[in-house]
Amino acid sequence: MGSTLKGGDSPEFGSSIIQDVWSCDTLEKAEAFIASPRHASSSNESGQYKIRMQNYVAGSFAAPPSPSMNSETSQSIDAVNPKTGRTFGQVPISSADEVEHVLRAATDAFGAWSTTPAAVRSKHLQRVAQLIQDHRELFAVWESIDQGKTLERARVEVDRAVSNFKSESCYFSTFILHQQTTARVVDGSNILTYEHRSPTGVFALTRPGTCLLAPCLAFGCTAVAKPSEVTSMTAFLLCEVFRRAGLPAGVMNVVFGDGATTGSALVRSPLVRGGVSFTGGTATGIQIRRDTADQIYKHLSLELGGKNPTLVFGDVELDKAVQTAAMAAFENQGEICLCGSRIYVQSSIYDDFVAAFTAYVQANYKCGERVGAVVSHQHYTKIRSYLQLAQSEGATFFSTSTSSGTPEFIPPADPTDGYWIAPVILTDVPPRSRLLQDEIFGPVATVSRFSTEDEAVALANDNPNGLAAVLLTRDGARMRRVGERLEAGLVWVNCWLVRELGTPFGGMKSSGTGREGGEYSRDVFTHARTLHMPLQ
Template structure:
């Protein structure tokens, strides 16, 4: 961290920088802009409809580096408790009006955001790719999903249903929902724009206001989203975006007694800390989408001549899309023993051809994460696991300008008790292990503290239901992966979180329900 004199960044200077960044809608333009600057980009908060830096001259600034080069990309202020209080104050003020707007008006605002995101799709994809390390193609997919988030909830709220019941001759009862209040929305670094909008869109749609905090290492598209909200005419204070780390900024935001709910996506240990810090605040709505160590189960029938290519493709994408930096990735592959050797060979060949570093595989998000993944691969070497593909990457100094590149790794001969099988590595690393029976496959799949997602690859229709209904996971994909209808419940079992979001499940998060009883006479 370092310090920066906020007086050097006037409102005009912040706006000029925003305009310049907004014009960089190709990788070449963005790279040229970054290289041409004499001082690092400084990203401001977005509070009450304005881009602004904290007023304190003692505010620490956090350096964020470009994963593909290791070069300093920008700095963000580490928002302090007083900055959080200001943002919450504006959100509470905006709630008084926003919570009373009609569904049609809220829908119009969400549609406008969706349309502007569509119009500037490439701009957001370019900066998401630069900021997070993912490929531009992958970034485009995630921007499209962010567009869908706003589009979906803009129409969902126009067709809400409620329940009414009659106590014969006595009373009519019906359920009435109202916005729950001001929410803390905290999103992770792996899919920054997509997961942030997955929270902001329903929060706005159901009449709540927000103080959002993106990850300090991938704040660029959150900042651009604030600029877009300005252009969309979103009323001041409805959405506020504060930048900073988890220990200072996130902790102050979550613990504030003025926050009515928390929607968090990130690591399980942080989720536990949030539960602890809010335990005395019973009224707070909590939705925690946490870690995963997800199994992919490959049965022999899925490797027949007709379905073999599909099976390999799904297992590969579930393991290595976005460098394995997706909480839903299938990083533990279990294969029926009769096809185990063939699967390992064909899978390894497919990954070698399809997932190429620098082309279809990006850099991992940060130097710290590079070292975490490297530590697990050193452990694999120490435990004599077989590297069918990949190796232990070279050590990397923090100031190294080579970027944070780790080629895909396919491991076999890994003990079930190994940390490689149990910890969420969250990188381009997959283990493959054999099983003999369906019962053993289920037992191995469920042998984890996590229960977020699972992939089942089989052509047996009865097995699809039989195994799918036994797997301890909130989301189970059969012969596909990462397919989502936005009304379905998203969330996990066990230590993968609590609560669900999506469609009516998001409504449960962002609203409170009361039952009215009207007498018959």
């Protein structure tokens, strides 16, 4: 495994790379930096500079394996800008040995961190949040380059991450100071029984962004995070935030790699004593359950597939319903697990809704403006295959993509200038089509009709997933009546993508297992013990 590097080390590795990247806080600076021929050994086929990301272990960046190591530890994955299709960096595939090295650092740090006063832990988290806020534009720029989203959308997501992290840091640091526990005297005796909570141990976090860092660290656990190999850049920047915030060595560590090698070694390791929190595909979630079946002590929190319905009833205010449904379907080019890509509209307003919805999307969701490129070539190909399926099944297409006034519904098989897919609205989709069952995770929405309330609920629930749902109606009784029947962990009524941190977050059915938020997070990150003591 590689050695650790600190400031002043080789210009190719470690903190020197991060300092170069850290100075690129505008899109112009970042693009010029990527285009520069910095080091021959770090350049791609076009002579452009390649950012070589490194693991963050015990407060330091780790150098890559030496050339004498076996091939498994020297592999890497190209980091590609989806908006251009060109490589700008390398993500190392960390071996099982490297993963164990990182986990030992988290294990060594657990003893001291788990006994650190809550107020001190809170201050560390607040410094992390402040640094992200201070460098908001830096994160937005690299988020846009790494994930293909527009800079405006990246700014929205960075702001939300800062807000959530600050809120969670404040919420959970206060929660652990004022949490209630059970205590009672056993009837007929002088024995006092009371509940005691203690941190569970090292966690493997494979979720995007900062959503679990605050509760994990606030409750006294340490962690190793593995970002997606497709979108690793902002995690690399977060490593520098942890360093600058003075977070104690080993409390928060980041390991880069793919799922088959790095992710599997991480979730299977017995050093992960606390649990695994994963966001991704259902097939991977199933594999994680298999890989950890003999490790009963591990808590599993799995946020998996989402094929979320949006129900539009005939009593809505049409303009507001159209805006909410469009936002839920096409924000971040549909690449949010909580997007409402199955839209069901009551027959009485179906034609009016389709016309207004199509016009609104065509006017407001254009590629390069509010819609970015999809995240990778592989994902582009997947989305394209679903559009080909829609065409073969006779669906009716509405799209914002045109050439010489002619709609282009199926993007080219081999894109030359990035992975751009314009939003597509599909009607007349067959009831049992895979388009209504599979999570496409892109800028594709179906619009179908329903007649009765019972039919709407049946259609919404007719899917193996149950992550989220959107209910649009002005009928207060229906809000509860339908909302409580929808098989989804999160239901938004006349709104979308809002959350209160004390409420449970998680899905039903094949959308995963486990809940987080407030007391639910306490159950994830702490053990509950019952102590029995004589009063005299």
